Amino acid sequence: MTTRKLGRGVALVGAGMSKFGSFPGKNSRDLFVEAFQEMRASVDKGLDPRDIEALFIGNYSSDLFENQGHTAPIMADWVGLTPRPAVRIEDACASGGAALRQGLLAVASGMYDMVLVGGIEKMTDLPTERVTDTLATAADMVYEIPAGFTFPGFYAAMATAYMAQYGAPLDVFLKVGLKNHDNGALNDKAQFGQRISSIMEARKASAAKKGNPIPTWETEMDFLRDPRANITIAWPMRLYDCSPISDGAAAVLLVSEEIARKFTDAPLYYIGSGQASDAALHDRPTLTSLPSAKLAAQSAYEMAGVKPADIDVVEVHDCFTIAEIIASEDLGFFKSGEGWKAVEEGVTARSGKRPINTSGGLKSKGHPVGASGVGQVLEIWKQLRGQAGERQLPGAPRLGLTHNVGGTGQTTVVNIFERR
Amino acid sequence: MIDNQFTSTAYYQSVAEEKISGTHCKACGALHLPPRPICPRCLSDDVEWVEFGGKGVLKAFTVVYIAPTVMIAAGYGRNNPYVAGIVQLDEGPCISAQILGLDMAHPETIAIGAPLSATFVERGEGEAKKKFLAFQA
Numbered sequence: 001m002t003t004r005k006l007g008r009g010v011a012l013v014g015a016g017m018s019k020f021g022s023f024p025g026k027n028s029r030d031l032f033v034e035a036f037q038e039m040r041a042s043v044d045k046g047l048d049p050r051d052i053e054a055l056f057i058g059n060y061s062s063d064l065f066e067n068q069g070h071t072a073p074i075m076a077d078w079v080g081l082t083p084r085p086a087v088r089i090e091d092a093c094a095s096g097g098a099a100l101r102q103g104l105l106a107v108a109s110g111m112y113d114m115v116l117v118g119g120i121e122k123m124t125d126l127p128t129e130r131v132t133d134t135l136a137t138a139a140d141m142v143y144e145i146p147a148g149f150t151f152p153g154f155y156a157a158m159a160t161a162y163m164a165q166y167g168a169p170l171d172v173f174l175k176v177g178l179k180n181h182d183n184g185a186l187n188d189k190a191q192f193g194q195r196i197s198s199i200m201e202a203r204k205a206s207a208a209k210k211g212n213p214i215p216t217w218e219t220e221m222d223f224l225r226d227p228r229a230n231i232t233i234a235w236p237m238r239l240y241d242c243s244p245i246s247d248g249a250a251a252v253l254l255v256s257e258e259i260a261r262k263f264t265d266a267p268l269y270y271i272g273s274g275q276a277s278d279a280a281l282h283d284r285p286t287l288t289s290l291p292s293a294k295l296a297a298q299s300a301y302e303m304a305g306v307k308p309a310d311i312d313v314v315e316v317h318d319c320f321t322i323a324e325i326i327a328s329e330d331l332g333f334f335k336s337g338e339g340w341k342a343v344e345e346g347v348t349a350r351s352g353k354r355p356i357n358t359s360g361g362l363k364s365k366g367h368p369v370g371a372s373g374v375g376q377v378l379e380i381w382k383q384l385r386g387q388a389g390e391r392q393l394p395g396a397p398r399l400g401l402t403h404n405v406g407g408t409g410q411t412t413v414v415n416i417f418e419r420r
Numbered sequence: 421m422i423d424n425q426f427t428s429t430a431y432y433q434s435v436a437e438e439k440i441s442g443t444h445c446k447a448c449g450a451l452h453l454p455p456r457p458i459c460p461r462c463l464s465d466d467v468e469w470v471e472f473g474g475k476g477v478l479k480a481f482t483v484v485y486i487a488p489t490v491m492i493a494a495g496y497g498r499n500n501p502y503v504a505g506i507v508q509l510d511e512g513p514c515i516s517a518q519i520l521g522l523d524m525a526h527p528e529t530i531a532i533g534a535p536l537s538a539t540f541v542e543r544g545e546g547e548a549k550k551k552f553l554a555f556q557a
Contacts, residue, residue, distance in 0.1 A: 129489050147518055148518045149482075154482075157482045161532065234482040234485065234486065281506065282514040
């Protein structure tokens with residue numbers, strides 16, 4: 001792919017998100033209003049929302065999840081921004097990342113000076129099997145799903161190919177989830193913001209209270225290895241390997257670089273973006289890497305003029321634990337087949353040399369699919385501006401990257417942000 | 421006026437007859453399953469039908485316990501899991517399919533590379549009844 005340059009610089013000057021979780025009685029517009037309000041309050045020098053010129057809303061399937069199509073104008077209306085153009089961007093679980101990229105292109109083109117990028121999804125109104133069915137439509141309904149595949153199933157199949165090719169042990173997947181829960185425990189927006197140890201102790205206490213035999217788990221790994229505590233969803237992926245079913249919304253404000261400092265003295269610059277598409281999983285030359293992720297990353301790095309080693313903060317699309325390991329290789333942080341060793345050695349922990357998913361990732365923070373790609377940017381926003389609280393990375397991080405996958409990699413979007 | 425005959429309907433008609441029909445690109449020689457009207461390798465539309473033999477090997481698999489509604493309707497679920505996998509045919513192309521005859525109770529013993537043979541399974545009731553390509557260990 002040829003390296004592309006932006007027509008002009010684009011900056012991120014505000015960012016907000018709803019809490020991610022299960023919120024009966026709140027639909028996607030209610031959550032979007034929460035994200036918008038937090039975004040508005042985050043603009044250091046204030047924002048008159050009337051200056052927003054267009055909206056780009058990432059949303060996977062309000063149609064099937066909420067029986068509501070045509071959601072972008074509704075979001076515009078509920079934050080008082082009609083009659084501005086509002087468009088919904090759908091690339092499955094990469095809808096949010098793709099919406100960001102469309103917002104970037106719209107400002108870089110000179111068409112707009114200020115756009116709002118949102119991500120929304122309301123998933124928890126449906127029973128689990130219908131959520132599974134709805135997510136399945138992000139794969140090929142004609143040639144993949146009739147095999148009996150589910151999304152956990154696709155990633156589980158990648159895990160079997162990865163284990164066979166590189167000798168990774170089953171336990172390593174559990175360690176990714178454990179690490180992400182450690183991070184998510186420090187994130188007040190996380191759906192499951194508890195350490196595995198806290199979940200384990202709560203289960204023991206609950207058993208004791210009910211007068212049931214108290215489980216004998218001594219360590220977090222005992223708990224995660226117990227097939228009753230951590231049921232198999234699609235072998236080898238178990239409950240604590242899978243991101244949850246979530247509701248949530250996120251919103252960020254993009255402006256042209258020339259006007260960024262009218263809004264804050266600490267803008268982030270949106271310096272790289274790459275996106276690639278791909279065929280069904282079975283039609284790819286590899287099952288242990290996402291070719292679209294490698295290509296998207298290469299485009300984003302080249303546009304930004306940076307290398308993997310330059311990146312300080314990374315949010316990857318850990319819809320399943322195997323996905324985080326593969327992502328860490330596709331993004332160039334580790335060689336092929338070595339991402340699992342980095343997990344074993346603690347390299348990807350918050351205290352490690354290459355921290356990944358300091359927010360808790362999709363696993364702990366939650367995965368309202370269309371919102372996730374925008375939600376990832378919130379962590380970059382906080383970490384690069386030194387506002388990440390207890391989970392703040394040391395050393396004044398300067399470059400942040402988000403990796404957002406649709407389906408099993410039929411789409412990947414990689415975005416890079418810089419603090420100057 | 422283009423009349424594309426390399427459709428999913430045509431593919432499933434061949435599956436109903438227990439045949440595995442894909443395409444052969446006459447320009448570059450590539451084989452594709454499912455059939456494709458345009459060769460993704462060389463972009464030629466000079467393609468013809470080709471029948472695959474049905475022998476292959478396991479490339480990747482999963483044992484599904486939390487099933488989608490269509491598989492629940494077929495009797496699968498938490499207490500009756502099934503295997504979905506990706507199979508590479510001897511002719512080269514790979515396809516997703518349900519895999520029968522593997523030891524689901526001991527998935528760690530299932531070998532990537534295990535030989536498989538095509539079979540066909542029926543799912544659905546009444547008019548929705550349809551045949552699908554599957555593989556047998």
